[in-house]
Amino acid sequence: MTEADKIEIHGPHANCNARATLTKQSKGERTRARLLEASAAEFASRGFHDTKVSDIVARAGLTQPSFYLYFANKEAAYDELVAIFRRRLRDLVSANRFPEDQDMRPDQIRLRIHHATHTIFEAFDQDRNLTEIGFFQCPLAEEIKTEYACMIAGNILEDQQRGLLRRDIPAELLAQFIVGMVERIIRMKVGKKEREAHVDAMTAFIADGFHAGCERLACPSGPDA
């Protein structure tokens, strides 16, 4: 799984590692990786049930029994993909955590939101198939999103305690809102430029809601608060 990991994702860091280990991979390991990739592609586009093992092996240029040389059964391959996605998401978010001890100026929070959002979209765009499977299609998706939300909630909570964010809405809920927005944006298959625009818009919305730039919107901290 560790090896497969390196192969499956094509992110910058992963590629570095891959380049280093590619020569060491046995033929079997490469075959396994090919099968995982083929599985991801097929599962992502057809779903678990409508994907036949024969589809996967055909895409990988193998025959059916070979599949069972590397995976106990169809479900095991699927589960492994989900696990890879899950771990990757976890790693991503924890890597994105703001250093606790460091002081943050209030106006930096926008940058943080922007950065986190940008990073997550980049990662999701990296491997569309895995994202499709792990975030939308698999039965564990709900659990994974909840886990994701929890991690975000942790970050939010810190900021709330620092007085950087509103405290009248529970961090968990704010986190869920963000996850929901992320979900929707991921689903919009767009180019790099548009995605950047999305990131900007989302950052702006998270920061100020419908409010910003519209004097007529009754602002609670304004005159009618």
Place this chain on the structure above:
Amino acid sequence: MTEADKIEIHGPHANCNARATLTKQSKGERTRARLLEASAAEFASRGFHDTKVSDIVARAGLTQPSFYLYFANKEAAYDELVAIFRRRLRDLVSANRFPEDQDMRPDQIRLRIHHATHTIFEAFDQDRNLTEIGFFQCPLAEEIKTEYACMIAGNILEDQQRGLLRRDIPAELLAQFIVGMVERIIRMKVGKKEREAHVDAMTAFIADGFHAGCERLACPSGPDA
């Protein structure tokens, strides 16, 4: 389908209607309704592929051939459920539209957001099975959500043009954000009271984002900037 519709929903009003029409229903119509309900329950909890026709008829207290007396095939029943959900969602949103000609005071926008959110959650909570199927599980879900987002976007656009909402973010994007948030909240299986809290929180967040009530959050264009 129209009859089935009346049966499928179990809200108070729906029951009233049902009671009124029950006497008019033939035995066959009632059987069909039972099958639809059983289908919804099974599909919702197991998904399309993992639901066997035998599961459905067992739940409805019938035998397999009876199923085919009322539906062309398994997929037809599923599609019908999706269609019911879709129509219902459409009806709901269009009924919730703010009269175009009417003038709206700036501070009323919060009420509108609150009302729309409240209504939609109530509807989703009404029939969990249908929601699960039509909003999350079916292949058309993406399309349905987009449709939903479009309708919301229409409302937003109007408000933007009236100068009630920020214009720097496209209405379509704002709508998607809201749909995403709705999605996440729906999935949290909670009681009535908590749901109300969610509605409040979501309204507040939509209106002001992370910002409100936190003087330190650098608000680029608000009064405290």
Place this chain on the structure above:
Amino acid sequence: MTEADKIEIHGPHANCNARATLTKQSKGERTRARLLEASAAEFASRGFHDTKVSDIVARAGLTQPSFYLYFANKEAAYDELVAIFRRRLRDLVSANRFPEDQDMRPDQIRLRIHHATHTIFEAFDQDRNLTEIGFFQCPLAEEIKTEYACMIAGNILEDQQRGLLRRDIPAELLAQFIVGMVERIIRMKVGKKEREAHVDAMTAFIADGFHAGCERLACPSGPDA
């Protein structure tokens, strides 16, 4: 299983029951019986592994899915056949038990042996397929034979205690000897007449061993004892 029992075996008693219930059998019950018989025939001649479900259903004039309408899987059908055989064997032996209270003259023991032997062979010959499966082929065969031996041992023990049989050999061992002889004789596929001869020979051997009719064989109860 009870119904199937009546069908599968064609012994005199079974036939009586069958005749009585045949008219009451539903089509499904008859199909099941046909499948059991076909299974018995195929399993007996090919063994469990070399018998394909397709062989069985072909012999029964059905298609594969029908098989699974009546049996959970191939093994279940096999196990049922074994169970039928086992029960039948049990019933047979217990029906053959000599009344405990009744007094028996020493010279009657030959008749008893003859009778028991005759009866068992008749039963085995009745359903060759079941016998093949339950007595020779199935993994439980050893257990079944042991059970059979135990029942015989019970009968022998009584006779030993009455002083009708030698006591220097444990009843269990004598019973095993008999079972072994029975086994061998069953396997000789012969006609009725020859079978009778076998019964006579076996009776004589059990009673007297190599000894009888040969003055030169050192008889322990004779002069050199």
Place this chain on the structure above:
Amino acid sequence: MTEADKIEIHGPHANCNARATLTKQSKGERTRARLLEASAAEFASRGFHDTKVSDIVARAGLTQPSFYLYFANKEAAYDELVAIFRRRLRDLVSANRFPEDQDMRPDQIRLRIHHATHTIFEAFDQDRNLTEIGFFQCPLAEEIKTEYACMIAGNILEDQQRGLLRRDIPAELLAQFIVGMVERIIRMKVGKKEREAHVDAMTAFIADGFHAGCERLACPSGPDA
């Protein structure tokens, strides 16, 4: 095959031979022997069909292709084991034959029976796996037993002609009886001491049947008739 033979059996004598030839064995010969032994163990405990080539090679500490270096296929290995058993059984019985020309006193027949029985059990106990396969499990078992019975029948016939045994039962039948008894006893997995008791009991039974030592058993043609 001849070499394998020496290796396969683990009796004291066999070991002596093995030690003598071990040095002469090439590595391949030793590997082949290991595979045969592993095959015997696996086949004996699981049967032919339930034994996978992968089981065998695993037990032998090899990989699958190695198996095919020494045997044409799975069946070939099995057949070879059966052949080894068969030859061994043949050798044993013929070695046990009483010299035709020699005269035998009537009271010596008990000793002969005892000796033959003792020898055969010892041999069977020697290699349980081979016995399981060749005598019980393989399709040829029936034929092998018949062959065995024939050889015994030959011995019996001689004794009958010498007037040492009863002539009213065909030698073939008597031989079958003995084989049946042997079968059953073999299957009782016991220690050396008990086995001796079995030999004694069987000898006694073969000689005198149920009769001996029980004055009340009506012996039709013996001295106490």
Place this chain on the structure above:
DNA sequence: CATGAATGAGCCTTCATTCAT
């Protein structure tokens, strides 16, 4: 001599669907 890797062939089983009543 031995193995990592791959495959051909085939069987069991499932399930949506239909037929006849």
Place this chain on the structure above:
DNA sequence: AATGAATGAAGGCTCATTCAT
């Protein structure tokens, strides 16, 4: 209106066996 019984079609998985090194 409903059902007992049956089937067509297809997919997952296993296993003996081989290829290339």
